[in-house]
Amino acid sequence: MSFFLTPLVAHAAEREVIHLKLTDQGFLPNKIVVHQGQKILIQMTNDTQKVAELESYDMKFEKIATPHATITVFAGPLNVGTYTFFDDYSSTGVKGSLQATP
DSSP states (O other): OHHHHHHHHHHHHTSEEEEEEEETTEEESSEEEEETTOOEEEEEEEOSSSOEEEEETTTTEEEEEOTTOEEEEEEOOOOSEEEEEEETTOSSOOEEEEEEEO
16 A cells, blocks of 8 residues: 555655645735746645635636645646636635746
8 A cells, every 4th residue: 555655745745835724814825926837735724614615727726625624736837927726615705826936
């Protein structure tokens, strides 16, 4: 079984880890900057009492986070530009952005 786990760990280690928190006020941080070409791993902790869904059309991910749970999504490598992410279950339009720079 460890044969299958080792490649996953090595794969994740090649990515920049971004810690994101969802609060009742929104994402912390709500603006992230990375270098172009970077592969990223976003770990989001849902610090609310509601189910949330971290979603990004630009980075092609969506994942549900139950209250006080931490989820992980992968993205990249990213071209130069601005990418948005949001809580698809939010009634107030909670969103954030990620800027890939040269």
